[in-house]
Amino acid sequence: MSTLHDGLFGAGEAARLFSDGAEIRAMLVVEGALAQVQGRLGVIPETAAQAIHRASLEVTLDPAALAGPAAQNGVPVPGLVAAFRAAMGAPEHAQFVHWGATSQDIQDTGLMLRLRQALAEAEAQTRATAEALARLAEAHAELPMAARTYGQVATPTSFGAVAAGWGWPLLDLLEEVEALRASSLWVSLSGAAGTGAALGPRAAETRARLAEALGLTDPGRSWHADRGPVLRLADWAARLAAALAKMGQDMIALTQTGIGEVRLGATGGSSTMPQKANPVGPSALVALAGQARAQQAALHAAASPLGQRDGAAWFGEWIALPRLWLSALAALGHARTLAEGIEPVPEAMAAGLGLAHGGAYAEALSFALARRMPRPEAQAEAKRLAQLAAAAGRTLAEMARAAHPDLDPGTFEAAAQLGQAPAEARAFAARVRAGA
Template sequence: MVGVHDSRILGPLFGDPEIAALFDDAASVRAMARVEAALAIAEAELDLVPMHAADRIAAAVEDFSADLDALGTGSEQAGVPVIEFVRQFRAHVGGDAAQWVHWGATSQDIVDTALVLQLRGGLALIGDRLNAVIAGLARLADAHRGTVMAARTRYQQALPTSFGLKCAGWLLPLVRCRERLPDMRNRLLTVQFGGAAGTLAALDTRGVAVMEALAAELDLTCPPLPWHAQRDSVAEFGSWLSLVTGALGKLGQDAVLLAQTEVGEIDESAGGGRGGSSTMPQKANPVTGEALVAAARLNAGLLGTLHQAQIQEHERGGVGWQMEWATLPTMVVTAGAALAKTTALLDRLAVSAGRMRGNLGPENGLILAEAATFALAEHMPRPDAQALVKEAARAVIAGGGHLVEALQARSSAPVDWDRLRDPACYMGSNDALIDRALAAAGAIH
C-alpha cells in the first residue's frame, strides 16, 4: 500500500477503518452488484425483464464474490471495472437470467450509482460524528464561559475573552456545515441512469420509467435527467467535506498554539501516553491538533483536483471520472477520521484556567489598555483618553509597574480603578454571545 490511509504504520494517525471499509474493493463490488439487482427488479416491475430472471439476479448478489485481480486487469484495459464485473456477475447468475443483467445500462450508470450508495453510508457516519463534535464543543463553551483568557489577534494578546467563547467560535462553522447537509444530501444521493449516451435509447420510451423505478428501489432521489457529465453535486460534496475539515483544522491550529510550552493553557494529552519524543522525555507533542491541521490541508488540496473533474467531454468522459475515484474516497475518509479525532481530543482535553488567567499579564495590566481608554473616555474626550493610556503604557513597558497605577498617577478622573484591574469585568457580551451560539447549535443554556 502506498497511501497513508491504508498503511498499518500511519493509518491510525490519518485513517478511519470504519469509513474506509465502505470504499474498499469488496464494498465497491457489493455496491455494483446491488445496483444491477435493483435495476433488474425495477425493469421486471415494468415488464421489461422476466420476473424470474430478476429474482435470480437479486438472489445472486448474496453469494457473489468477484475475482478482484481480474477486475483490476479489466479496469486497466477498459478504463472502468464494469465490463469485467458484468462478465463475472453474469457467469455467477448463470442460465437464462444472465442475459438480463445490465439491461439498458452503461458502465457509468453502475459505477456512479454504486458510489452514491457508498457515499450514503459514509454520510451517515460522518453526520453522527459531526453531531458528537458539536455536542462536545457546546458543553465546553457552556462550562468555560467564565474561564477568562487572552484573546489574540495576529499572534499578539489583544483583550480579555473567555475559553467558552473561543469554543463557541470553533462550534459555529460546524453547525453551519450541519445546516448545509440536508439540501446537499438530497442533491448528492441521486440515481444515475442514462444508458450509453444519456438518451436511454435501448429502453425505447420506457427509460424514464426505469430511472424512476430504479431510484425508488434504491431509495434514492431521481434527477430530471442523467448526470453523467454533470459533476457539480460531487464537487459540492467535496467542498462540504473540505469545509468540515477546515473548521476542524482551525480548532486544531488553535489547540496546538494554546498547548505550546510557554503558553500551556490547554493540554490535549492529559493522562499521559501521547505525543512523546524519542529523545526528550519532557515533551508531549500536540499530535491530534497537528493531525487536524494536516487533514484540513490535505482535503483543501484534493478539492482543487476534484473540482477539475467537472470539466467533462461532451455527453460522457473518462478523465474527470477517474480523477473523482482518486480523490473523493480519500476526502471522505479524511473527514471522518478528523471528526473522530476531534471527539477524542475534546474528551481528554485539560483546560488550565490558572494558566489562562496568569497569561493575561496581571503584573502589568497592559491587556486592559482598551478598557482603560473607554473608562477614561466617560470623563474626558476620547482622543485625550487614548493619548493618556498610550503614555501610561509606554511608561509601564519602559519602567515596570501596573497600567492602572500609572494611570492613577496621571489622572484624577473618578474611574472605578479596582474594577478596571479585573479582566473579567471587561468581557462585553461574552455570555450573550455564547448563549446565541448554543441556541444555534440546539444546545440552549
C-alpha cells in the same frame, strides 16, 4: 492507507466505505435493484429479474480478479458485469444483467450509496464533537482568558466562547446536511450517451423507480458530464476538515511552552526529549485539512468533462474523492477525541491576561478614559500609558491608576470585560441541546 500511520491518518471503520470490496458490493446492489425495477415494469422477464436481484445479494467478487479488466477498459463495470454473469451460472437470466445501462450509471449510483453512508457517519461524528464542545462552552462560559489577534494578546474573552467558536461552524455544516442529501445523492441511469435510448420508452420511469428502490434522489435528467453533485458533497467534507483545522491550530497555540492554557486528553512523546507532550491530534487536524483541500482542488480541476462522458475527468475524480473523504473522516475522529478530553488551565489563562504588561485591558482603559475626554485623546492616553508600563516593567493597571486614581475598578477586571463572550458560549450550548 499505511498500516503504520493508520492510527494517525486512518478513518477507522468508515474507511471501509472506500474499499474495493465496498465499491463492488455497492455496484452489485445497483445492478440487482435495476433488474428488480425493470422486471416489475415488464422491461425484462420477471423470473430473470428475481434471479439477478437474488444473486446480487449473494455473489462475492474478488477485486483482484477485476483489476485486469478494469485497467484494460478504464472502468471496472465491464469486468464486474462479466464476472457477475458467470457467477450466476444461469445464462438465460444473466443475459438481462445491466439491461440498457452504461458503466457510469452503475459506478456513479454505487458511489452515491457509499457517499450516503459516509455523510451519515460524518454527520453523527460532527454532532458528537459539537456536543462535547457545547459541554465545554457551558461549563467555562465565564472562565476568562486572553483573546489573541495576529498572535498577540488582544482583549479578554472566555474559554467557553473559544470552544463555542470551534463549534459554531460545525452546526452550520450540520444544518446543510438534509438539503445536501436532496441536492446531491442522485441516482444515475441514462445509458451510453445520456439519452436513455437502450432503456426503452419507460426510461424515465425506470430511473425514478430505481431512485426510490435505492433511497436516492431522481434528478430527472442525465448527469454524466455534470459533476455538481459530487463536488457539493466533496466541498462540504473539505469545509468540515477546514473547520476542524481551525480548532487544531488554536490547540497547538494554546499548548505552546510559555502559554500552556489547555491540557489535551492525549499527547505524544519525543524519542529523545522526555519533557515533550506534543499536540499530535491537533497537528493531525491541520495536516488532514491540507490534504482535503488539495484533493478538493484536484476534483474541481477534473470537473469539466469533455462531451457527454469523459474518461480523464472521471479518472481524476476516482483518485481525489476517496482521499478527500477519508481525510475529513479521519479528522473527525481526532476532533471528537480532543473535544471530549481537553481541559482548561485557569491559572495559565490568568497569567496570559497579564502578558504584555496587562495590555489585554488597554481597550477597556481607552473607553473608560473616553468618559472624561474626547475618544481620540483617550486612545492616545491609553497608548502612552501602555508604552510607559512596558518601559518601566510595570503593569498597565498600575500606570493607569497612578495617572487616573478615580478609574472604575472594573476596567482591569477580566470578568467585567468579557462582553458577549459568556452569552455566546451559552447560546451555542443551548442550540446544540436543541438539536440544531
